[in-house]
Amino acid sequence: MAVIVAAVTSAVTSAAYLLHKYADRKHCPWYVLLLVWATWSLGLVFFFALPFDVSSTWHERCVLTAAAAAKASSVGLVPAPVAQGGWDDIPDVTGGCVVPPWGAVPAMTPFWSATYWTSMLLGYFMSDFLKEVIASGAFTLAGRVKASLRSGAMFYIPAAVLGLIFLTYQLSTGTVTTSEVRGYCKAAANAFSLGLVILMLGYGLVEVPRYLWNKGDVEGQLRYLHFRVSEYHEASETAAARLGEAVASLELITEQVAAAECVGDTAALRRLCARVALHAEPSERAAVLAQTTEASERLRASLVAAPRVADIENLNFRTKEALTAYRRARANYSRTLARTVTQTAHCDLLRQLDDVSWDEQRESARSPNGGPGKKGVLARARLVFDRRYLRVTVEPVVWRVLAVGCALLSLLVLVCESTIIFRDIVNLSILSWLLFLDPAGGVLFLVLFAVPLFYITACVYFAFFRVKLFGFYALHSGQNSDYGSLLFNGTYMCRLAPGIVYNYLNLLHEPHRAEES
Numbered sequence: 455m456a457v458i459v460a461a462v463t464s465a466v467t468s469a470a471y472l473l474h475k476y477a478d479r480k481h482c483p484w485y486v487l488l489l490v491w492a493t494w495s496l497g498l499v500f501f502f503a504l505p506f507d508v509s510s511t512w513h514e515r516c517v518l519t520a521a522a523a524a525k526a527s528s529v530g531l532v533p534a535p536v537a538q539g540g541w542d543d544i545p546d547v548t549g550g551c552v553v554p555p556w557g558a559v560p561a562m563t564p565f566w567s568a569t570y571w572t573s574m575l576l577g578y579f580m581s582d583f584l585k586e587v588i589a590s591g592a593f594t595l596a597g598r599v600k601a602s603l604r605s606g607a608m609f610y611i612p613a614a615v616l617g618l619i620f621l622t623y624q625l626s627t628g629t630v631t632t633s634e635v636r637g638y639c640k641a642a643a644n645a646f647s648l649g650l651v652i653l654m655l656g657y658g659l660v661e662v663p664r665y666l667w668n669k670g671d672v673e674g675q676l677r678y679l680h681f682r683v684s685e686y687h688e689a690s691e692t693a694a695a696r697l698g699e700a701v702a703s704l705e706l707i708t709e710q711v712a713a714a715e716c717v718g719d720t721a722a723l724r725r726l727c728a729r730v731a732l733h734a735e736p737s738e739r740a741a742v743l744a745q746t747t748e749a750s751e752r753l754r755a756s757l758v759a760a761p762r763v764a765d766i767e768n769l770n771f772r773t774k775e776a777l778t779a780y781r782r783a784r785a786n787y788s789r790t791l792a793r794t795v796t797q798t799a800h801c802d803l804l805r806q807l808d809d810v811s812w813d814e815q816r817e818s819a820r821s822p823n824g825g826p827g828k829k830g831v832l833a834r835a836r837l838v839f840d841r842r843y844l845r846v847t848v849e850p851v852v853w854r855v856l857a858v859g860c861a862l863l864s865l866l867v868l869v870c871e872s873t874i875i876f877r878d879i880v881n882l883s884i885l886s887w888l889l890f891l892d893p894a895g896g897v898l899f900l901v902l903f904a905v906p907l908f909y910i911t912a913c914v915y916f917a918f919f920r921v922k923l924f925g926f927y928a929l930h931s932g933q934n935s936d937y938g939s940l941l942f943n944g945t946y947m948c949r950l951a952p953g954i955v956y957n958y959l960n961l962l963h964e965p966h967r968a969e970e971s
Contacts (some may be wrong), residue, residue, distance in 0.1 A: 457556055458565055462495075463505035468502075469494035481781065486937045489576070489584060490944040496573040500955050501911055503569075507562050508959075509554055512895035518549040539581055551894045552673040570952060574643070577948030582606060585941040591771025593726055617642065649844045649955035651914055654950075655957070656753030658913030659864040661920065663857045671854035673848055676801050686787040693780040697734070698745025699753075700773040705746075706753050707761045707769065711749040717762040726766045733773050738780070778936045785934035804846040863909045870961040877963035886962045907958050914954055918946065 469491050477487055586602035621638070624630040630638050668674055704727065710716055711723045739746070759765075866884055873882035881887075887905060892899035919928045929935045929943055 457506045458503065458562065460556075461499055461506065464502045465495045465499035466491075468498050468858070473940075474933075475931055476783070476929045476933065477940055478933055478936055482937045483588065486584065486588065487941060489580065490940045493573070493576050493944030493948050496569060496576065497944075497951040498568060500573075500951040501907055503562070503565070504955055504958075505900050505907065507566075508903060509556075509895040509900050512889070512893065512899060513551065513554060516893045516895065520551050552896060554894070554896050554900070572834070573948035573951060577945050578643075581943060582941075585938055588937055589771070589774065591767040591769070591774070593729065593767065593770065597767075597852050644953060644956070647781065647949045648956060650918075651950055651953040651957055654914045654917040655910060656866075658915075658917030659867060662913050662916055663861040663864060665916075666853050666857035666860055670800055670850035670857065672797070672804050672850060676797045679790060682790050683787070683794050683884055686750075686783060686790050690780075690783040690787045693750075693776065693783040694742045695745050696776040697738070697773075697780045698742040698747075699749040700744045700769065700776045701734065701739060701742065701937060702749035702753055703769055704773065705750060707760060708767065710758070710761055715760055717760050723761065723763065723766060726763065726770075730766065730770045730773055732779055733770075741784075742780070758897075778938065782930065782934065782936055782939075784931055785932065789930070789932050789934065800842070800846050860909065863906060864913075867906065867910060867961065870963070874960055874963065877960075881963045883961060883963035889962070906961075910958055911954055914950060915947075919943070920952070 472494060473487060473491055479487065525895070566820070572664070583602050583606060586605045587598045590598040590601040592598045592601055621630070621635070625635075668678070706725075707716075708727045708731075711720060711727055714720050717722050870883045870885050876882055885902075888902050889899055891902070929939055935943075
């Protein structure tokens with residue numbers, strides 16, 4: 455129980471830190487933050503609890519193997535597991551089965567079952583449902599729920615119909631029996647997630663080392679930031695134009711409603727227009743004043759129909775969408791511009807390292823007799839531990855070392871992935887061999903098991919939110935992520951976590967045995 459509490463606490467704390475770093479708490483509803491916190495915690499608890507669970511299983515098998523070997527040596531028989539063709543790749547561990555410092559972990563089947571089904575519920579229904587409810591332009595709760603259900607039905611109903619047709623075909627041909635339907639449906643539900651995990655993992659195993667290696671290139675990072683600044687500036691201008699058009703449309707509709715040139719209850723439409731106007735802050739309206747004026751002139755020159763409730767609901771949706779895009783683009787542009795200024799200063803400092811000014815500082819760190827005097831030692835220490843100096847000399851080396859380490863981990867994962875098909879014949883998993891360095895499931899086992907697991911997880915999520923297809927929902931540090939990005943991230947945190955865990959356990963190349971499942 456203590457291990458479960460520790461895993462849950464670690465997951466909840468990590469999720470809270472990520473939420474603090476990424477969430478735009480000023481503009482995100484409190485219930486969105488709470489749901490995202492829950493989904494991120496559920497997704498992370500898989501990775502915090504799994505090493506302890508497998509460590510306990512490893513220790514239990516060590517004890518069983520030692521007991522079987524002791525019994526066989528006393529009666530002159532071969533251990534039953536070996537006689538049955540199992541455990542033949544396990545070395546002799548008749549001694550040294552020390553209980554791990556965290557003790558024996560009890561059976562975690564109820565914990566895994568509850569975590570899995572809760573994450574599936576939140577990942578496939580609640581997050582998508584809530585995202586559409588918030589994004590809807592309807593003004594009543596019933597209208598927003600209806601719009602969300604309509605949007606979800608466009609995907610889930612065709613998918614369910616196709617799934618039922620395929621399942622009926624499988625039952626009619628005898629490929630699947632009625633007793634296997636439940637397990638078959640569970641496997642089908644996870645097939646999409648597992649396929650997406652494999653796809654993103656292949657990209658991330660290459661992209662993560664490459665990304666870290668490029669971080670060590672000071673000049674290259676400046677060129678990259680220059681490109682991103684121009685890209686974000688263009689996106690900010692586009693978003694400002696969209697927001698200005700939405701504000702101009704709202705002003706025009708408000709004037710029409712005030713002049714009673716509308717269809718419906720004038721007082722009700724006036725209240726709806728006032729609710730739409732509350733979305734944008736005065737500073738945001740002032741920032742897009744030029745775009746609003748231009749759009750207003752264009753709209754007034756065209757023939758505009760009398761507004762009705764449906765038109766204001768559509769405008770409400772457009773305003774929220776444009777405002778979200780504008781805030782995201784503006785924050786990204788400001789943050790990237792600040793990073794560019796800082797990186798430019800680092801590049802200037804790097805170019806000065808061999809100049810006379812730095813040579814003079816080095817010389818001043820020496821005493822007149824050629825040795826480092828007391829003042830020279832202090833001056834040299836100030837130079838070596840100067841933060842700017844470290845950023846342009848030591849930090850790039852650290853990034854390159856991390857890149858090499860991640861490249862080796864990527865190679866390890868690729869070898870284990872490519873040899874899974876031979877697991878029932880021979881164990882070719884390098885990861886499994888490393889884990890047998892600590893057959894009792896102790897601290898060394900925990901480290902060797904957790905490091906590749908967290909690396910694979912980082913590769914999958916890094917790749918998933920770096921691919922251009924999902925760029926709209928990417929997370930942005932500095933508390934710049936909107937509710938849509940947070941809910942999308944939380945959804946796929948829950949959807950992908952079981953697939954990542956399943957794929958990682960397959961890397962151990964352990965044959966599937968009912969008595970150990």
